[in-house]
Amino acid sequence: MDCNRARSDESSCASVAHKIGDVSATERIELTLLATGLIFVLVGAAQARYRFIAERRPGRRFYWATSVIGIVCFALGTGRIWPNGILSAAIFSGIVAFSAYLTTPYLKIGGRIYASNPENRQPDP
Numbered sequence: 001m002d003c004n005r006a007r008s009d010e011s012s013c014a015s016v017a018h019k020i021g022d023v024s025a026t027e028r029i030e031l032t033l034l035a036t037g038l039i040f041v042l043v044g045a046a047q048a049r050y051r052f053i054a055e056r057r058p059g060r061r062f063y064w065a066t067s068v069i070g071i072v073c074f075a076l077g078t079g080r081i082w083p084n085g086i087l088s089a090a091i092f093s094g095i096v097a098f099s100a101y102l103t104t105p106y107l108k109i110g111g112r113i114y115a116s117n118p119e120n121r122q123p124d125p
Contacts, residue, residue, distance in 0.1 A: 105120035
């Protein structure tokens with residue numbers, strides 16, 4: 001509804017503005033967790049893309065730490081752990097792991113680096 005165009009509907013526009021302002025504390029916390037989760041996942045993706053931490057080991061730790069924090073925050077922010085939180089955590093985990101495999105040397109399991117690029121499969125210097 002466009003409140004500027006329909007002056008006769010000012011009362012309904014005021015009620016919409018009132019409803020937006022009446023957000024519960026729980027909903028605000030959930031929204032904050034969702035935004036925080038997305039920000040942390042994006043920061044991890046930025047590390048994978050731009051490698052502003054040039055050394056592999058600290059870069060790998062930073063990537064996984066920010067990704068895990070982001071995934072947990074986003075899952076908690078969905079409001080319901082089952083099935084929303086679990087499903088969103090599984091989807092984001094898959095995306096983060098697949099991204100690590102495709103573009104970085106950050107997927108290291110049991111001392112072995114898994115990467116699609118042979119250059120990224122080289123042992124840590």
